[in-house]
Amino acid sequence: MIIFIFESKEMQNKPLLILQARTGSKRLPNKMTLDFHKGLTIPQIIINNLKNIFEPNQIVLATSTKKEDDALEFLANEEGVLLFRGAENDVLQRFIDCATLFKAKKIVRICSDNPFLRPEYIPPLLEKLQNENLEYTSYQWKDGTPIMLSHIGIFAEAMTIDFLKKIKSSTDDSKYLEHVTNYIYYNNKQFKYAFLPLPEFLEDRQNVRLTVDTESDFLIAQELYDNIYIKKNSFKLEDLLKLIDENDVIKSNMEAQIKGNAK
Template structure:
């Protein structure tokens, strides 16, 4: 079975409490993200994976209010958190979404889910023309698909804390060990200067402003967002500055 696991916690070093800060209509970015996923992917089970820390009680309460599951696990060993979460809910394949990305592209997500269903692969996602996985980019539009078996293999192959904190890095940094399927990011997106992942207060403030337009669209696309942002030079200047300051 395929399920969506949203990685979320309150303890961000660069922007504490960013999951619950008022983002749109009194809702935080995590709630806005879950709303969109529930509306467009109602047939796919959704679980929030957070930590045992007291501050993340708020995330558990939010999940209860939104009638979705919440799994609590290790703060530092995120790989183990994902494995145990997937096992708890009987996910043999999972879609990993970072809650930092309220503008996740639903159309691309549906394609990813379908590819993960029909292909016997360890990992599926999008990458740039230079082979850089989008999870390492600043765009904020895409998720990752992973098999539970692949995550368990990573757990067996390495004890490195870096790979246990960053769930999928070992997979795409050791491609010979896994069966990967890549889709290509459209060139018009890659050529753009766009940053919509939310890591800092400056990211948050800009994303909050753009979201007011985004949420009014019936079926928003990346193209719609690019068109809107390209008409606002202030956004473009700020995004370019933030990209330079926050290279992944």
């Protein structure tokens, strides 16, 4: 296990960005170690993008203790970020144990299925969490649907460790132990929370699927990523949406994957 010790109280007070990943996906085995873009895996792409805003010792790759996930330990070492290994299926406990080890009070949960995650949308969540003394913040569609229940794969969510502990003490339902924050969507009266609105240009774009669960998802996302970086070394979301809208085959495939993988 790779452990970096926070050197000051100031560092301990900084948020911990937990990137959850494992190689044991049933729909697309080993997707976390597949070459996604120019020799980089999806977790590496996410980590490199996060480093544009956050310090490496604020980023932890949290995986399981299974032998198969040794490759992810190697990846964390290679990228110079923190590593935590814990329960495979009780991901909620993995997050609690990870945050406890690194003495983090505020946590950002990031799914490693999202190569198009935009780090610039994370600081507003942390500001809201801090300024309003909340337990949980994320984004939502204008109809009130939490963004994490959609397929867009661009956003993260921020929370406190006490929020996670409260869920753990409230349920032993396996679906809530695996899907770390879903409990709040159906039991929100127990928590202090807030959802931020999406940028206007993203409203009515629930037909966009950029999360990677299946081989079809992987190939679509890979094609989009390759094409967007042919045009620009960095990109705005508007550029990405335009690229999707220009390709009827990609749009059709996304819609089919959304229907077949309802959340």
